[in-house]
Amino acid sequence: MTPTPSTGTGTHRAPAKTAPSRPVGRRFTDRNWIGGSLGWVWLVIVMVPLYWLVITSFKTSANYFITNPLLPPSDLTFENYQLVVENDFIRYFMNSVIVTVGAIIPATLISFMAAYAIVRGAGNRFLKTINGIFLLGLAIPLQAVIIPVYLIIIKMELYDTLQAIILPSIAFAIPLSVLVLGNFIRDVPKELFESMRMDGATEWGTMWRLAFPLTRPALVTVIIYNAVGIWNGYLLPLILTQSPDQATIPLALASFQSEFGVNVPAVAASVTLTTVPIVLLYAIGRRQLVSGLTAGFSK
C-alpha cells in the first residue's frame, strides 16, 4: 500500500459510495457466522465426552445403567474414587510424578545450557554441528527407534526401573527445547550481554544471571510442553517396564479398564483422577505464561 492510505487515494471512485451506509446491515454481513457456529459446535464436540466423564465418575455403578447418561447423578457418590485409590492409584501417581519431575528438571537445565551455548557461540564449528544434530533430531520419531532404545536399556541393566523411562524421556525432550529456548535467547538484546562482559562476568555467570531470568516465559512453555508429553507417555513405560510396581498412570489406566470391566463409573473416575493434575498444571502455567509475557522486559 502507499504510505498515505487514509487520504483516500482511490480517487477514481465516487466518494459517496464509501460513506458508511446501513451500519446495522453492514455489521450483520461482517459476522463470521460459519466460523461462529462451527466454533460452538466444536465446543459441544470437545465438551460432551469430558462432561460425560466427570458426571459418570460420580454415579453409582447400579445407577449408571438406569439413568440418562447425560444427566448429572441424582445420588452423588465418591465410591468410585475410593475404589481407584484402593487399587494402588497413589503408587502409579507417584511413579508418574517421579518420572515427569526426574526427566523435566535435567532436560530443561541441559537444554537451556545447550541453547545458550549455541546462540552465544554462533561462530564455533563444533557448536554448529551440535545444533544441526538437534535439528535433525526433531525429525526422529520415538516409535522408530524404540527397539534399539530397549536394547540399550537392557544392556544398562535398567529394564523395569523408572530410570529406564526417565533417560530416553530426557533425550527426546532436548531437540525441541533447545530450538524454542534458543529462539528466545537470540532475542535478548546484544548490549545486555556486552555490558555483563564489561562488568567482568563469566559466560557461566552471564547465563544464570542474565539469560536465565530473561528466558523465563520460554522456560515455562518448554516445561509445560514436555511435562504433558512425559506425564502422558505410553510407549516408553509399555516397552521398558513390565512389573505393576513400575507402572505409570497411562499404563495403569489401561489395566484399570480391564480390571473394572463393566464398572464404567470406576473407569471414568480413574481417567478423571489422572487428568486433574495436568489440567491444574496448565491452569497455573497459563497464568505464569501470561504474567511472564506481559512483564514487559524486552519491549
Next chain:
Amino acid sequence: MTSLAPPVVRGQEPTRSSGGRSGSVLVWMALPAFVMFVFFGIIPLFGVVALSFATWNGISPEIKLTGLDSWTAALTNPNLPNALWVTFLIMALSWLVQTPLSILIGTFMARQSRYRGFLAVLYFIPLLLSSAAIAITYKSLLDPNFGLGAGLGVEALNQNWLGEASLAIATLIFVVSWQFIPFHSLIYQGAVRQIPASMYEAAQIDGAGRMRQFFSITLPQLKYTIITSSTLMVVGSLTFFDLIWVLTAGGPGDSTRALAVQMYQLGFQASLMGPASAIAVILVLVGLGLSLLLRRIGGRADQSQLEGA
C-alpha cells in the same frame, strides 16, 4: 530498541565471543545435552538400521547378523500390504478432516474477544489428555451395551462403533481429530493473527465480503502454515500407536492395524526384532520422504518451519 547505542562501546574488546577461552566454556555447556541425545537418539537411529539386518528375539543376549533375512521376512509378510493401506488411509482421512476444520476454527479464534478467549481455553483441554485416557474414554462412551447410545436409547448412536471394520476406522479418525484439531487450530490462530490488518481494510474498501476475504486473503496468506501443519499431521499420523493400541489394538481383525502397530506386534509380541526394525526403518524413510515432498510443494522451506510455531 536501543540498537543505536552499541557502536560507542565496541572495539574495546574483541567482539567475537566464540573465540578463545569462552568458546571452550560454551562447548562444555552444550556437551551434556549433546551426549544425552546422541546416546538415546542418534545411536538408536543407526542401531535400528543395523538391527534390520540382524536376527534377535528381544530376550536372549544373542544378536546375529543375518543379512537381508529380516528385510525379506518383513517385505513378504502377508500383513504388510494391509498395514501400508491402513496407514495411508489414516493419514489421508485424518488430514482431510482436520485441515479444513482447523483452519476454520483457527480463523474464528484469531479474532480477539473475551468469549473466544474462553473457548480457546476449553478447546485446549484434549491436548492435555493422554492418548490412553482418550482411548479409554471413547471406548466406554461408544460401547454398544454400556455407552452413550445404549443409555440414551438413540438408535443412530447405538452402533458397534469399534467392532465393525469400516466403522472402526471412521471412529479412529474422529478420535484423532478430537485429539489434534485443537493443536492445529492454535497454529492457524497464530498465523491468522500475523496477517496484516491493512490487507483486510483494503479488501473491505474494495467491497469484498467476508467469504471473499477468507478465500482471497486468509487462505493464500496461510499457505506456509498449511504446509507446516500438514507436515506435522502427515508425519505424526505415521506414529499413532498408543491411541490405536488402547482403542482397538489394531482390530477388529486387522482393519486398524497400521505400520506402527504391526511393528510393535512383530517385535514385542512375536519376538521378531529384525523384521520389526525393518518396519521401523520404513517408517523413518516414509516420514522423511513425505516431509521433503511437502517442503518442495511449499517452496520456501525455512520460513514455513518457523511460521506460527
